[in-house]
Every structure is written in structure tokens, then in C-alpha cells.
Amino acid sequence: MQSRGRGTYRDAAGEQELRLAISRYLAFNRAVASNWEDVIVTQGAQHALDLIARVTLRPGDVAAIEDPGYPPARACLTAVGAKVVAVPVDAEGLIVSKLPKHARLVYVTPSHQFPLGMPMSLARRVELLEWAQQRDAVIIEDDYDCEYRFEGRPMEPLKSLDRTGLVAYVGTFSKTIFPELRVGYMVPPASLFDTLCKARQIGDWHGCSLTQTALSSFMLNGDFAKHLKRMHKLYAARRASLLAHLQGDLARWFEPIVPTAGIHMAALLKAPLTEAAVIEAARDESIALHGLAPFYVRATPQPGLVFGYGGIEAEQIDTALATLAKLLPRVESRT
Template identity: 45%
Template sequence: MRSGSTGREDAKDKDVSFMSVTLRRHWPSHRARIDESHWAKLWDLLMDLHVDLQDRRDVAGQIYRGLRARILDGHLRDGEQIPPSRELAQRLGVSRNTVSVAYEWLTAEGLLVSRGRAGSFVQNASREREARAATARGVKLRPRAIWNGLQVPPPAMPSAPYDFRVGIPDATLFPFEAWSRLLARQLRTTAMTAAYADPSGHPELRESVARHVGISRGVRAEASDVLITHGAQQALDLVGRVLLEPGDRVAVEEPGYPPARVLFQSHGARVVPVPVDAEGLDVRALPADTRLVYVTPSHQFPLGIVMSPARRRALLDWARRRDAVIIEDDYDSEFRFGGRPLETLHGLDRSGRVLYVGSFSKVLLPALRLGFLIAPPPLRRELRLAKQVTDWHSQLPAQAALARFIDTGALARHLRKTRREYAQRHTRLSERLRHHFGDTFEQLPSVAGLHLCVTFPRGGARRERELTRKAHDAGIGIEELSRYFAGTPTRHGWVLGYGGVTVERIDEGLRRLRAKLGGAL
């Protein structure tokens, strides 16, 4: 036996050789077209082809229905050869005539075509699948009414040569080698278990997150307060499941983060957009019966405004008097490039009404799907249960690797590196915007995050659409500010991300943009 081979592999080699030799003997005129790689493929199909023979009284019918299902499911595709009837008969332990009858039925139906000694091949599978899908679309299965009325968030923009899309970190900055070593360590047999784990998350990661946010953001939390999630979106979903009754009112920022708004609507909540001014969310505009308020105080999404200390105190006082709950989404808080960092709402809260949401999507990569929720003690049990009944727990090897990544200081080093890089991009983008468009756009103050915002003082929606179209024609990916409004937009402009574009590309991209817009400005 060859080193590293298995009994199955040796058996396959022997059977493939037998099939090819036998068929060459029977079909000498086709010898040139028959090779061992061809029959290796047929052997794999033969071994993997599942035909359930439960009733010995209708064997041909069962083979026919099994093969037909594989064809219509897409497992056997147009142009693919099916195993010879003799070989399938041996595999199933039935007579060759029985298999031949099933093949004849499929041929009569138009799903197989015989090419003489070359064998039988699948045909018309795609057409039949489309016809079946059209029939299925006619079936009146009704979802909950709430899903029919939801406004779908706009689709993500495709990448562009000059990529100023929002919410995209630079994957080239990710420490792939260090992360791979940590993850490989967790994937060893000795580190893996067959048991399900605590829905709250890996114990070491919960401790690491509590220390991390305590040091970097002044959040007072213990490991028991932390729930590990698949990013911020799942954290919001868990809160909605635990706290919201259908018809409850939820306040969100206007403009704001569309996925959060739609998520709360999917729970049956009455979502009301509340305007944002120079100090953040306008607390005076909150409806009195609001049950939950969702805010991004450290770097308002998408305007980039920082909620003032007075407005933070006013919001906390309002929530205490109205018996409401606040979700503080502290996205991108690790990337601050100027100004004095303000204490989080969670840190200021003395009545236990703030749930703190964070994510590692921008710090590391969105593909890792790791985030966290820090909640007051009265909600721990219910949130843990909500996590358990939805997906039980997040991926354990990645959680354990992230715990080590934090505890060894690798995250702190990575943050220092990425913060320097993103700070350069932030500065360059701000400077180049003022240089090329200082007389045309108003750039909103921004000292954190991975994007900034400019508004058009005149022209409104039509001007926004026209300039955005010209930008896209020039290969520049820019998002319209109006797409982040739930109601009628009161501002128009652009939201420009710099996570996915280098300093050099910023210069060239804005130069091209200025040249393209030309007289349109």
C-alpha cells in the first residue's frame, strides 16, 4: 500500500483499472477515448450515487425516481455521463435489465440521451429545473405580514478601482500569519471537543473582552456581563428578541444605520427616526412611549458627529424617567484620530439601562463574524437563552484564538499599526477634499472611524444623483448620504470610506473625480 493511502483508495484503483480494461476489451473502437481518469470520475459517481431501495417490488421505479431526483436537484448536470447499467446494477445488487428499464424511462422523459457505446448522458436538466421552480413560485406560501412591508436595505455597492465604500477595512493589514498559528493551535485534536459549549461564549474570550473594553473604552464590565455574538447585528437581534413586544416603539437616528432599523421592524416594533443635530440625537424629539433607543454616540453613523456630554446626560436621564432601554453601538471606536475621547454611555449609566454593543469586524475582518454584547445583570439569563435557541454558540476555535490574540498583546500591536495607517488616510482624504472641493462641499467634522461625510449645500437629490453617477462612471465607488435616511432626506451628499483605499489611491481617485465632475460642480 502506498504511504498515506487507504483501503478505499486501493479498491478504487483496482476497480477503475478493471472498468477501463473491461470496457476497452468490449469496445475496442473507443479505446482512444477511454482513459483511467475518465473512469475514475465515473467510479466516484458510482460510489456516491444514492438510490434508496426500500421496496423490492418496484426496484426499477425506485432507481428511476432516485436518478430523476439527482438530475432535478442539480447533482447530475447536463452533459454528464451516468454509470453504465452493468456497473450500477452490480453496485445496487440488482439485475442489469432492471437498471436498463430505469434508464429507458429517463430517456423517454428526455432527461437522458444514449450515445451508443459512448454511454448515456444527462440532458435537459436545467430546463426541467426551471420549469419546476416556476411551478413552485406559483404556490401561495405566506410569510408573516411584517416581511412584506419591510424596506430592504440598499444592496452593497460593488468594488470599484477607487474604492471609497463604507464599512470596509483593509484586509491587507490583517495579521494572517499570527492568526493562522493561533487558529491552528485551536484546531488540534487535543483542543477540540464534541460537546456543545456555553452559549454566552468562550470563557477566556469573555474575560479578554471585558479587560479590552475596560482599558480602551472605560466600560465597567466583568466576564459574566459579556455575551459573544456573530457581530453587532446578532447582538441587536438578541436584544430585540428579549425586550421587544410587537407594537413597541423603537427610536433610531435619522440618518442612521439601515440594518438596525430593518431588524427592529422585523420584530414587529414601530420604528421612529429621530433627527440628529450637531450634538447628536435630539433627545427632545423622542416619543414619550419609546421602549428602546438605538444610538451611535462615539461616531454617529453616517454623519460622524460625536454626541456631546450634555446630550449624553440628557439621554440617560430621559431613559431613566421613561423606563426605557438604550443600545449603545460603539462601532469603530478603536480608531480615534483626534479630540478627547468621551466616556461611553455605558460608563456614565448609573441605572443599568444601557446595553453596550461592539464588534471585531473592522478591527480584524468582517468574515470572522465575532462581536459582543455587554448587558445589565437582569437580562443575562434571557439573552443567553436567546442566543442558545437561535444558534447555540459562536464558533469556538475562532473565539479561543481571539482570546489568545488579545491576551498576548497581538491585538494592541495590530491596533497601533492600523490606527497609524487609517489616521494617514483620514488626514489625506480630508486635505484632498478641501483642496479639490472646498468651494463645493461641506465636510462634516470627523475624528474617528473609517469614513467621513460631505454634504452638498445646494442642489438636493437631483444634484446628489447626478454627481454620484458621474463618480461611478469614473470608476470611483462613493455612497449617497440619502440612502441612510428612513424618511425624506433632509441632507444630500456623500459618505466616503477610506478603509479600502490606500493613501496613493486617495490622491489619484479624488483627482480623477474632480476632472470628471468638471462643470457639473
């Protein structure tokens, strides 16, 4: 194995080859135009959220999140001393009119809302951008799972619609490759780039250059695109299996919220079933289910479950949901 040369401390923003690969990937797949110099490589999406929160928020500043929403994002914003306000969502995504007037930062998942799965409408995206422009607020766009789209054309990311430099676009390889890789990225507003790099340098200087170099080769030689194509086919089969049950033998008890993208699906429970009763009965059969209630803060929870299919084979989905279909009549009779 040939050495890259004398070991040195590297650029806090990441290896140039990987930043170039990411910028090309985003331009081709997500219509996010950026130069490689605009990209900052991080230790996953959560690291990017933490850096942005640290440089944009002071203790007591108001930050807004979706309700229901992503708990680690809420924890991150709380950890820097922000006053975190949960804002309700509807079928079009975050309800912009419900945002607190003095919010300094807004965290959203517009490609497919976490955990419910619906995309933010174009009208709502434009409304959010106009709201942020009027208040000079920063928007964190977490574009997780955007690679796996199964229906319709992709909606333009907020970043591609941003004309005033307010959107910090965040992505990760945890869902596309594996979480242990610990590589994510962001394309922040130009006004925050230098400050974010300094914050990154203070924290841990830079990530693993060997990992970044290997990943850049994986992307630039076309292997990453082949991998995504292969995984898309695999996840499509799992998604189809899940939907077949939710709209078939489980339709009596579930109303799925069918997302256009991603590797999880939410399904609302029909009365009189409760989350707790269904989860407990499934646990007795060694089936792990996750309810929607833990993702809510202020809004009234809609009873339901979140089905993730990123780490389970289609055959296992069939077996588990067939067993669940046999359990639910007994659960129903006891409620």
C-alpha cells in the same frame, strides 16, 4: 495540533477566555467596567442587535433610531414587529426631546453618529440616560469604530455613565479585524443577561469555540493591541489624504463633517450639485460613491456623500479624488 478534549456543547455566552479578553479591553480602552461574566459573545454586532430586540420588544412596541441612521438597525427592529420611529439629530447627536414618549428601546451611535460622524455631547448623553430612566427604556449603544480615534480625548460611553442598568453596549471585530470573522459582543443590562443567553441558545446554541479561543489568545498576548496601533497609523494616513482633497481641490463643492474617530467621513455637497449627478458622473469613471440620502427616513436629507477609507489605499484615494475634481466643473455646468 493538540486537541482541547472531547467535543461538547459550549456556553451560549461564549468562551470564558474571550469574554475575559473583551472585558479587559473595554476597561482599558473604553472605560467600560465589566466582569468577564457580564459579556456575551455574538456573531457580529447585528446578531447582538437582533437578540436585544427580540427579548425587549413585542409586536407594536415603539423603538427609536437616529435619522439619518444605520439601515440594518432599522431593518432589525422592524423585523421583530416594532413600530420604528426615526428621530432627528443635530450637531450634538440624537435630539432627546424629539423621542417618542412611549419608546421601549432607543438605538444610538454616540461615539460618532452614523453616518454623519459627530459625537454625542456629554450633556445630550446625560439627558438621554435621564429620559430612559424615567421610562424604564433600554438603550442600545453601538460603539462601532471606537478604536480609531484621531483627535481629542474619548468621550465617556453611555455604558460608563449608566448608573441604573439601562444601556446595552454593543461592539464588533468586523471593523478592527475583518467582517468574515463574525465575532461581536455585548455588555447588556444585568436584568437582561439570562434572557439574552437563553435567546442565544435557542437560536444557534453558541458560536465557534475554535475561533473564539484563537481570538482570545490574539487579544490576551498583546497582538490585538499591536494590530490596532498599526491600523491606526494606516487609517490616519488615508484620512489625511481624504481631508487634503476635501479641504483642497474639492473644497469648492464639498463641506466635510470632520469626525474625531472612525473609518468613514461624510461631506455635504454645495449647491447646485446634487447627489445623483455626482454619483452618476463618478460611476462613468469607475469611481464608486455613496450618497447620504439612503440613510434618511423622515428628516429632509442633506445632499452629500459618505467616503469610507477602511478598504482603500491612500494612493487610490488620491487618484480617485483628483479625477473627481476634474469631473465636477462639468457636472456643475450641467446643473
